Amino acid sequence: MSSNDSIKNIIGVALLVCLVCSVLVSVAYVALKPRQEANQRLEKLRNVLIAGDLMKEKEKVDIEGIFAEKIIPALIDLKTGKELPKEKMSGLLAPETFDVKMVAKAPELSRSLSSAEDRAKIRRIPTQMMVYFVKEGDSYSKVIFPIYGSGLWSVLYGFMSIDKDLKTIRGFTIYEHGETPGLGGEVDNARWKESWKGKMVFDETGKYDFKVIKGQAPPDTTNEIDGLSGATLTTRGVNEMIGFWFGPDGYAPFLENLKNDRGGVQ
Numbered sequence: 001m002s003s004n005d006s007i008k009n010i011i012g013v014a015l016l017v018c019l020v021c022s023v024l025v026s027v028a029y030v031a032l033k034p035r036q037e038a039n040q041r042l043e044k045l046r047n048v049l050i051a052g053d054l055m056k057e058k059e060k061v062d063i064e065g066i067f068a069e070k071i072i073p074a075l076i077d078l079k080t081g082k083e084l085p086k087e088k089m090s091g092l093l094a095p096e097t098f099d100v101k102m103v104a105k106a107p108e109l110s111r112s113l114s115s116a117e118d119r120a121k122i123r124r125i126p127t128q129m130m131v132y133f134v135k136e137g138d139s140y141s142k143v144i145f146p147i148y149g150s151g152l153w154s155v156l157y158g159f160m161s162i163d164k165d166l167k168t169i170r171g172f173t174i175y176e177h178g179e180t181p182g183l184g185g186e187v188d189n190a191r192w193k194e195s196w197k198g199k200m201v202f203d204e205t206g207k208y209d210f211k212v213i214k215g216q217a218p219p220d221t222t223n224e225i226d227g228l229s230g231a232t233l234t235t236r237g238v239n240e241m242i243g244f245w246f247g248p249d250g251y252a253p254f255l256e257n258l259k260n261d262r263g264g265v266q
Contacts, residue, residue, distance in 0.1 A: 041096065042063055042064070043175070044175075045063050045064065045067045046063050047158070047159055047173050047175040048067065048071065048132055048144055048159055049061075049063060049066055049067060049070075049071075050159075050171065050173045051144050051158070051159035051160060051161050051171040051172060051173045052070070052071070052132065052134050052142060052144045052159075052161045052170070052171055053142075053161065053170050053171040053197070054066055054070055054134065057190050069135075070134055070135050071132050071133070071134060071135070071144075072132070072133040072135055072140070073089070073095035073098075073130055073131070073132055073133075074130070074131050074132070074133060075088055075089050075093055075128055075129075075130055076128065076129055076130075076131055076254050077127065077128055078125070078126070078127060078128065078129060078249070078250065078251070078253065078254070079127065079253065080253060080257075081251075081252075081253025081254035081255070081256060081257040081258075082254075082257060083261075084128065088128075092106060092109060093109070093128060093130070095130060098130040100126060100129070100146055100148060100157070101157075103126040103128075104122070104124045104125065104126050105124070109126055109127060109128065110124045110125060110126045110127060111124065111125060111127055112124050113125055113249070117249050118244075119240045119243055119244040119247070119249075120148070120149030120150060120237075120240055120241045120243075120244035120245070121149065121150035121237070121240070122148060122149055122150065122155065122244075125249065129145075129146060129251075130146065131143055131144065131145055131146070131251075131254070132144040134161070136164075139164070140164060141163070141164055142161045142162060142163050142164060142170045142171075143161060143162055143164075143166075143258070144159050144160070144161040144171070145159065145160050145161070145162070145245065145251055146158075146159055147159065147160055147241055147242065147245045148241065149237055149238070149240060149241025149244060149245075150237050150241075151177060151178075151179050151184055151187070151233070151234040151237040151238070152179060152180070152184050152231070152233040152234045152237065153178050153179055153180065153184070154177050154178030154179055155177075156174050156176070156177045156179070156187060156237065156238065156241065157174065157175055157176040157177070158172065158173050158174035158175055158176075159171075159172075159173055159175070160172045160173075160196075160242070160245075162201060162255075166202070166206075166255055166258060166259060167200050167201060167202045167203075167204075167206075168198065168199070168200055168201075169196050169197060169198065169199045169200070169201060170197060171196070171197060172193050172196035172197070173193055174187045174188050174193070179231070179234050180231070180234075182230075183228065183229075183230045183231040183234070184228060184231040184233070184234030186228045186229070186231065187228065187234060187238060192226070192228070195225060195226065196225060198222075199222060199223060199224075199225060200222045200223045201223075201242070201246055202246075203223070206259075208243070208246055208247060208252070209223050210223050210224075210225075210242060210243070210246075211223065211224050211225070211239060212224075212225045212226075212227060212235055212236075212238045212239035212242065213225070213226070213227050213235075213239075214227045214232055214235060214236075215227055
């Protein structure tokens with residue numbers, strides 16, 4: 001056999017191996033995709049419950065059961081602050097499939113932000129968002145809000161819940177980020193997230209009054225959270241993210257309507 005024939009055989013075998021591997025990877029991807037999607041959905045529900053203070057970080061519970069029993073999803077129009085009828089909950093805007101990343105990318109479901117508006121540095125925002133009421137008898141005890149905004153290296157995605165008084169934080173979680181471990185990555189620190197509970201987003205007049213500050217917040221403050229040590233820009237990003245989402249381009253119109261439509265139970 002000539003050297004040319006040997007080279008051809010080697011290349012042929014290599015190509016065949018590559019083809020077989022490609023087929024196996026494709027088959028595995030298709031076979032595992034439903035399971036991956038189910039796990040992603042379950043992870044989202046888990047973080048909604050954590051933010052709503054309905055379960056602990058590593059607690060093993062019936063996530064879907066608790067969600068069905070305790071949570072009422074509502075689709076809201078951010079501009080008007082009004083809840084949309086349930087028949088509008090379909091496609092990307094269904095409670096089971098709502099993904100803020102996908103919705104923000106869809107031109108028909110989102111809008112671009114001007115530099116003056118874009119406090120959270122996210123460029124685009126959904127025109128409609130899914131929020132979650134925590135049931136308490138015939139009323140509700142808190143509302144859980146999706147939030148996202150830029151840190152130092154990544155976009156942070158999370159949820160924050162507010163008490164029925166529409167002022168007090170009852171839970172906060174960041175479930176996805178790409179910040180530096182040990183520095184900005186501390187946005188996922190359980191102790192830091194726990195420190196948010198009981199803080200006030202709005203003052204007694206209903207005016208937004210909340211800060212994530214550089215350094216330590218005074219022990220008696222009700223509207224400030226400790227910054228992340230060594231992570232000034234991530235801290236600033238979290239502060240701007242909360243300010244954006246609970247401002248006029250975020251949930252403020254909805255909260256104002258909620259005070260009137262649902263009584264804003266004090």
